[in-house]
Amino acid sequence: MNKPLYVIGIEGGGTKTTAVLCALDGNILSEAQGGPSNFHIVGVDKTASTLLDLIQTCCHSVGCSDSQIGAVVAGLAGAGRMQNQQRIQEKLQEDARAQNFHLEKVMVESDARIALEGAFSGKPGIIVISGTGSIVFGKDEREKVYRAGGWGRRMGDEGSGYAIGREAFRMVAKMLDGYGDRTKLLKLFDEKYDLGSSEAMIDAVYEKKFDFSSVVPAVMEAASKGDPVAKKILVHASSDLMEVIQAVQVKMNKGRRSGPKRPLAFVGSLLIHDNFYSRKIRAAIKRDVPLVSLRKAESSPVVGAALMAIRLLKD
Template sequence: MTRPEQSLYIGIDGGGSKTLCVVGDGTGQVRHVGYGGATNVKSSTRAETEAILLQLLEETLTRCGASMMDVAGLSLCLAGGHRPSDKAAMKQFMTPYFSRETRIVVQSDAAAAWAAGTWGQPGIVLIAGTGSIAYGRLSPESSEERAGGWGYLLGDEGSGFELSRKALQAVMRHYDGRGPATSMTEAVLARLELDQPEALIDWLYGHPAMRRELAALSDIVIHAAMKGDSVAETIVAEAACELRELVRAVRKRLGDERLPVIAAGGLFSAPYFYSAFIAALQQRDKEAGECRLLTLPPAVGAYYLALHEAGLASPATGKIIESSLRL
């Protein structure tokens, strides 16, 4: 029988801008971390996503002196891949490249962030980046509950995309004479090297990566709010309240109003925005429960889930993973 330290397990966190691959053994010791392109199954074609994943797997395993046939478990956590049909299609595609004994599990990228923040303990991960979603579980075996994550047309409340969209709306409202002045006008035009607000139309509607590029302007909104711009302050406060409601919805579904929250995603890297969210939580409930920032890459959570699928994971395993990453 192969010993845990001789087996290889892989966790992959695939998102709209990049993909991380973590390879480790059965004890929680990380061997290598690889990086690849975007693998969001909703914003890329299936063929593109599959090609990037295969190349990333092959390159990362080669650096470990191994091949796909040496892998005992694979956990794929992909953005846009939460529906059963998406999971089944990806598992079907991956299966022929590995041995018959390889355990393959496919979940959403939110599951990876949840595992990296909780090591399988009860909790909710709140992701606020380009998009937004709240995702919670009571254990790796329990059912998952989520709120949000429905994309920029149907959801993404409190996300970087929404902050930036509201900022540009405020710029155009002032340009029309329908709204107050805001420092975001000058900041946005300078960032995009445009002469006047009307030029935003061609930039926005003609950009091939509109959603990602628009969301990238969210730091302008946060900076303006920090400097006391009342329009930006309102936008940030509204976003914080929207994210709070995502958390409340998942807590209610899981039946525990005090479940800890792990905040993840680019917006929370700004202390001002994180503080605004905490204030929104406490505004509704003075004892809102624990909230902390995710400090590890979600890909290690995907690796943890691969170990769990093989019956090798526990909160103690999470500590081993953390220690091996610091080496």
């Protein structure tokens, strides 16, 4: 049996999956892309086969054998629960065995977990994710991981694109019902998404599975034009998200007011760009969370996954 020389990191989402093969110093030697690997959408079987395909593609492209792959870490969207992580892991190893392909160490994680690892290249820090969903993850100096939020769209995801979009729908509904404040959102809904009436809105939400988060650009536009309703929605969302950030910070410092100053990075479409919302959050963090320093994420989630695989190999 050869000595392991490489690891593989994988990032999987609802539209695509990326894998990188790295040397043990973290150098990327090969990259491959495949279809979606969110098991909620495509199922466990398809997820496992997509992962195995990418692993084998990476091996072929550098000409290595399975025994030279020391560890694989896959961070997948929707895979926040241990029970599901294990199901995918077992299926992947079973599929590999069936193809006579040996996978020694395999770990499935959530996409947020590998993003945390990538953001600070494995070092301590806090990431605030807000895209369609939201969650806050932190890792302390003892490698202990803390989280808050991320309860999904039906009971959580505070300050997410979904929460902002749903609130925008509610405000437009109230205006159409004759008791909400007047807002530019109604006109923007009509112009941008063909949602100018209650019939169209109800149809979109209940028949066409319209994703609330897709109206966030309209909310940003209305807010930047001074629309008070849009501004209120975003201010409210930012204070919701701030609560989650502070919850993680408090847990990491064991409830104490002091602690080491840690980096904090934004992840996810709503926060990595400059807009009304990200500016609010940025200002609130500077004002209310003194023990962090705002940073850009150092590496991508898929590199985070590879770094975790390197550490797994050493364990």
